Every structure is written in structure tokens, then in C-alpha cells.
Amino acid sequence: MATFSATRTSEATVAHPRALVWDVLTDPVTVARLTPMVRSITQVEDRWRWQLARIPVLGQTFELAFTEQMVFEPETRITFSHAPDGKERAGTDGRYDLADADDETYTHLRIELAVSVDLPFPGITRPAVQASMHGVLAAMGSGFAHSMDKELRARAA
DSSP, X not given: OEEEEEEEEEEEEESSOHHHHHHHHTOHHHHHHHSTTEEEEEEETTEEEEEEEEEEETTEEEEEEEEXXXXXXXXXXEEEEEOOSSSOSEEXXXXXXXXXXXXXXXXXXXXXXXXXXXXXXXXXXXXXXXXXXXHHHHHHHHHHHHHHHHHHHHHHO
């Protein structure tokens, strides 16, 4: 068993007010619905427990779950850090930063994410595993961005 990691930073200007973007990002049920490969997110006080669908890595699939400590700074920042609930093979650390862009009708959104996971592969497979992890993160991020845009348009209508 070895620990593998991947990071991703994304930035975008969202054509919706910050309060609306905030409402979406702070609702775990909505975030789960909008994020590919996420089966569910359950909130217990200030922690979110993420349950992922089967994630493919080097010809095997893994069903992972992890718990995140959430810190909310209203309409400005969401910080999350891995807070394991028992033995968890995966975890994330990161943040969402929100700011007005141009005027109050647009939001600048920046997302930083670092993922680590213990997988039953030898360390020599690190380049291939991490490439796979980066691919999964890119697909999840792209799908989330598309779904979030659709959700925001529906809520603004």
C-alpha cells in the first residue's frame, strides 16, 4: 500500500452574484448532485462525509469515502481539511475563494484542491497512478463546472 497525491487549482468568473454561488457551494446535497463520481455528501455538524462512486485506477476500481472539516467564512471562503472518521484511505484539503468580479453580478471563484489516497499499488507505479488521479480530478472539475452553471441559471430564472 502506498500513498498517492494530486493537486488541482481552478479559477473562473461566474456570471452570477456571489450570494447565489455561495448558496450552491454550501449545500452538501446540491454539491453531491452536481459533482460527477460523487454518490452522496452527508453533513454532520461542521463535517461533510463524501461517498464516491467507483473510481477507476490502473484497471481496478475503488469505492472511497472521506470526511472533511468545513470552515465557512460567509460569501468569501470555504476551507476544508481531512478529518478522518475512523480509518479512511482518502482525504482532501483545500478551499474555495469567492470575490466580486467587475461588479456584484459576477463572481470570481478560485478552487484549490489536494487529494491523497492510500492504494494497493507499489510506489513504482506512482507516475501512472497520479496521472490517473489528475484525469479523474479534471473530469470531476469539468463536470462540476458545467452542472454548477446549469444549476445557477435555473436558480436565477
